[in-house]
Structure formats: C-alpha cells, structure tokens
Amino acid sequence: MTHILIVEDEATISNLLKMALEKHGYKCDCAFDGEMGADMIENKHYDLILLDVMLPKINGFELIEYIKGFDIPVIFITAKTDITSRVKGLNLGADDYITKPFDITELQARVEAVLRRYNKTSAVLTVNDLEINTNSRIVTKNGKPVELTLKEYEILLLFVRNKNIALYREMIYENVWNEPYMGDTRTVDLHIQRLRKKLDLKDNIQSVYKVGYRFTE
Amino acid sequence: MTHILIVEDEATISNLLKMALEKHGYKCDCAFDGEMGADMIENKHYDLILLDVMLPKINGFELIEYIKGFDIPVIFITAKTDITSRVKGLNLGADDYITKPFDITELQARVEAVLRRYNKTSAVLTVNDLEINTNSRIVTKNGKPVELTLKEYEILLLFVRNKNIALYREMIYENVWNEPYMGDTRTVDLHIQRLRKKLDLKDNIQSVYKVGYRFTE
DNA sequence: CATAATTGTATCATAAATGTTTCAAAAATA
DNA sequence: TATTTTTGAAACATTTATGATACAATTATG
Numbered sequence: 001m002t003h004i005l006i007v008e009d010e011a012t013i014s015n016l017l018k019m020a021l022e023k024h025g026y027k028c029d030c031a032f033d034g035e036m037g038a039d040m041i042e043n044k045h046y047d048l049i050l051l052d053v054m055l056p057k058i059n060g061f062e063l064i065e066y067i068k069g070f071d072i073p074v075i076f077i078t079a080k081t082d083i084t085s086r087v088k089g090l091n092l093g094a095d096d097y098i099t100k101p102f103d104i105t106e107l108q109a110r111v112e113a114v115l116r117r118y119n120k121t122s123a124v125l126t127v128n129d130l131e132i133n134t135n136s137r138i139v140t141k142n143g144k145p146v147e148l149t150l151k152e153y154e155i156l157l158l159f160v161r162n163k164n165i166a167l168y169r170e171m172i173y174e175n176v177w178n179e180p181y182m183g184d185t186r187t188v189d190l191h192i193q194r195l196r197k198k199l200d201l202k203d204n205i206q207s208v209y210k211v212g213y214r215f216t217e
Numbered sequence: 218m219t220h221i222l223i224v225e226d227e228a229t230i231s232n233l234l235k236m237a238l239e240k241h242g243y244k245c246d247c248a249f250d251g252e253m254g255a256d257m258i259e260n261k262h263y264d265l266i267l268l269d270v271m272l273p274k275i276n277g278f279e280l281i282e283y284i285k286g287f288d289i290p291v292i293f294i295t296a297k298t299d300i301t302s303r304v305k306g307l308n309l310g311a312d313d314y315i316t317k318p319f320d321i322t323e324l325q326a327r328v329e330a331v332l333r334r335y336n337k338t339s340a341v342l343t344v345n346d347l348e349i350n351t352n353s354r355i356v357t358k359n360g361k362p363v364e365l366t367l368k369e370y371e372i373l374l375l376f377v378r379n380k381n382i383a384l385y386r387e388m389i390y391e392n393v394w395n396e397p398y399m400g401d402t403r404t405v406d407l408h409i410q411r412l413r414k415k416l417d418l419k420d421n422i423q424s425v426y427k428v429g430y431r432f433t434e
Numbered sequence: 435c436a437t438a439a440t441t442g443t444a445t446c447a448t449a450a451a452t453g454t455t456t457c458a459a460a461a462a463t464a
Numbered sequence: 465t466a467t468t469t470t471t472g473a474a475a476c477a478t479t480t481a482t483g484a485t486a487c488a489a490t491t492a493t494g
Contacts, residue, residue, distance in 0.1 A: 366440055
C-alpha cells in the first residue's frame with residue numbers, strides 16, 4: 001500500500017486530493033500546516049508528499065528543507081499565478097509540481113510517474129497477451145498495438161489494477177471521469193463494449209448483472 | 218543519473234541553477250560556502266561542479282585547488298565585471314565559465330558540453346536516418362542538413378531524449394520555454410507540426426489525443 | 435533602422451472521441 | 465412461461481481536439 005501525505009491548509013483542496021487519490025488505491029493522510037506535516041513525517045513512513053507552498057506556521061519551503069533528510073519524493077502544489085514560489089520549490093528539491101487549479105487526471109499521472117522514478121517499478125502492466133505501457137500509453141494485444149481512446153485506456157487501466165473485483169458502474173465512472181455519477185446513463189456500458197471489441201476481451205470483461213463489470217484473467 | 222554540485226552562497230542563484238538543471242534530468246545538491254562544498258565532494262561522487270568564485274570561508278580559487286585531486290570537471294560562475302577572476306579560474310583548471318547574470322539555455326548547453334568532454338560520450342544522437350549533433354547543433358536527415366529554429370531544435374531534443382514516452386503539452390512547454398504553461402494555447406502543437414514537416418516525422422511524432430505527443434522510432 | 439527570421443495567434447476544416455437514443459437480446463423474477 | 469428489467473449492439477448527433485493555413489507580433493541581424 002502506498003502512503004501519501006497531503007500537506008495543505010485549504011480543506012476543500014485537501015479533501016479533493018484525498019478522495020481522488022484514495023479512489024486510485026493510495027492511502028492518504030492530511031496535515032493542515034507545516035508543523036503538523038513535519039510531525040507526521042517523523043512518526044510514520046510516507047512514500048510521497050504533496051505539499052502546498054503557502055502554509056501557516058512552517059511554510060512549504062521550510063518543510064522541504066526539513067524533509068530532505070528523509071528521502072521522500074515531493075510534489076509541490078502551487079497557484080498558477082505564483083510562478084516564483086513554484087520555481088523556488090523546485091529549486092529546493094521537489095520532484096515535480098502541480099498548479100492550482102489542477103487537473104485530477106494529470107495529478108494522478110504525475111504521482112505515478114514520481115513513484116515510478118523513485119521505486120523503479122515497471123511501467124508495463126501485463127495480462128495474458130495484453131500489455132499496457134504506462135509510459136508511452138501504448139497498448140498491445142499479442143504484440144500488435146491497438147489504438148485506445150483516453151476513456152478506454154483509463155477504464156482498462158482501472159480494470160487491470162482491480163483484477164477479479166466487481167466494479168460498480170459508479171466506481172468506474174467516478175474514477176475515470178472524475179465527476180459524480182448521476183446514474184441512469186449508459187456511458188460506461190458503451191465504453192466497455194468498445195473496449196471488449198477492440199481488445200477482444202469478451203471473456204475477460206464480464207458484466208455483473210445490476211452491479212457493473214468485472215475483469216478477470 | 219548525473220550528479221551536479223552547485224557551490225554558491227546566493228540562494229536565489231543557487232535555486233535557479235538547481236531548478237533549471239533538474240528539469241533537464243540532472244540531480245543537484247547545493248553547498249553554500251567553500252567549506253561545505255569541500256565536505257560534500259569528499260562524501261559523495263559528483264560528475265560536475267558549478268562553482269562561484271566569491272564564496273565565504275574558502276573561496277572558489279582555493280576550492281578549485283582542493284578539487285583538483287578528484288578529477289571532477291568544474292564550471293566557474295563569476296560576475297560579468299570580474300574578468301580577472303574568470304581568467305584566474307580558467308588557469309586554475311576550470312573547464313568553462315559562465316557569467317552572472319546568465320542565460321539558462323546557454324548554461325545547460327555548457328554543462329552538457331563539459332560533461333561530454335569528460336565522459337567522452339557521443340555528442341551525436343541518432344534515430345533512424347535522423348542525426349542530431351548536440352555540439353554543432355546541426356540536424357541532418359539522410360545526411361542532408363535541415364535548418365531548425367531554436368524551439369524546434371529543443372523540442373526535438375526533448376523528444377529524442379524521451380523516446381516512447383507520452384509527453385503532456387504542459388511538460389513539453391515548460392521544458393522548452395522554461396515558464397509555466399497556462400493552457401489553452403496551440404503553440405506547442407504548431408511547433409510540432411513544423412517539426413514534422415521539416416523532418417518528415419509524421420510517423421515518429423504521434424499525437425496522443427487529449428494528452429500531448431509521443432516520439433517513437 | 436530596416437529587413438529577415440522566428441515565434442505566436444486566429445481561423446477554419448477535418449478528424450476523432452464521446453454520449454444519447456433506439457431496438458434487440460439476455461437475464462432475472464414471479 | 466410471461467413479464468420486467470438489464471445489457472449488447474448499432475446508428476446517429478454532439479462535442480472536442482488536432483491539422484493546416486494565413487497572418488500578426490516579436491525578436492534577431494545586418
């Protein structure tokens with residue numbers, strides 16, 4: 001389980017981040033100021049820190065200095081307008097940054113990229129004759145590349161990362177679309193049908209009546 | 218991973234350097250005076266040292282003397298006005314120098330040049346019939362030189378160094394332009410179209426719908 | 435200072451992705 | 465088995481992204 005610490009004083013943003021990341025299988029804790037952040041880092045292991053620059057008590061820059069000794073990757077959160085702070089953050093050793101307001105999908109991609117860089121985990125997911133390269137975003141079936149759209153790709157990724165688990169339509173929708181599921185649409189179904197067709201996954205992607213879908217090997 | 222030590226007492230400059238270099242894939246540490254620099258060199262391997270002449274405690278000239286035994290290339294940082302120190306530095310064994318205030322792009326080019334000289338790594342990147350000489354900045358296609366503008370050249374370099382990775386527009390922009398990407402412009406797209414046209418890279422530079430572009434062989 | 439080269443914006447056309455609707459097929463329920 | 469509900473499949477409409485071109489603005493160069 002990958003643990004992420006979110007150091008951010010605005011609860012709205014903090015919660016948004018937490019929800020988005022936990023949906024993708026990360027465990028998140030939140031600290032609301034720099035001091036609290038420092039405390040938490042001391043008492044528990046984290047694999048990644050998301051750090052807002054403008055914090056009460058200890059600010060982001062000071063905290064980064066403090067974190068340095070722990071060898072934990074850091075992604076800075078900063079306002080789009082506040083260029084100088086962002087620059088400063090990177091200087092001090094943040095591994096990446098993301099600007100507010102941010103695109104959740106991109107944030108997730110960056111979190112993964114930073115974690116990959118640190119852990120040297122593979123960027124390639126394999127299921128039978130199916131291969132997903134999360135660096136190049138190229139998907140191959142029996143070695144042959146198959147063009148997937150963004151939604152298709154993200155649904156596939158969700159499935160592969162949640163093998164043998166029946167996923168509710170709601171989960172799928174909220175994970176991929178990053179917005180609340182209002183029910184009664186067939187959008188998810190349609191995309192899954194297209195996925196099945198393109199990758200010949202009739203047997204792997206099973207529909208779970210009244211619930212959603214399940215991916216198996 | 219190439220490690221660079223920045224020995225510089227002004228945090229602003231130090232940070233600027235670190236940011237610019239880390240964006241281009243170098244890992245940087247900072248020392249804030251000569252003594253600290255000497256310590257760090259003793260305890261860790263560095264591939265290159267950026268060294269300010271005017272330092273507290275031990276000054277740059279003394280430190281250079283000390284470094285000599287380690288066989289690490291050095292680039293001197295010096296004020297524009299202070300020509301004599303520059304000369305002195307070179308005499309003492311600096312491999313290059315850069316004057317404050319400096320142009321980031323030029324600095325990066327010099328860092329690469331010095332590292333190449335030291336490691337005797339090739340200055341020529343080759344992808345199929347495409348050749349990029351990073352010394353002369355001459356790009357040839359099937360042996361024939363092709364004129365590229367600065368932006369085109371840097372985008373191409375970024376692509377060649379990140380083969381088979383889907384790059385977000387934002388990443389491309391911030392790497393090449395060294396400033397934050399505000400979104401919703403077509404600038405990157407346009408330059409990529411020009412690159413494709415000039416070098417006939419329709420197949421190599423693929424657009425990744427809703428994401429950005431990807432360079433493949 | 436004038437000219438040329440580069441870079442960036444605006445526009446339109448095209449292509450691709452997405453989502454809704456419809457109807458047929460399948461599954462559950464009684 | 466009949467009925468209801470859900471899913472599959474196809475066609476269509478809508479939205480969005482990219483390619484291409486022309487032109488404006490900026491920056492370099494002599």
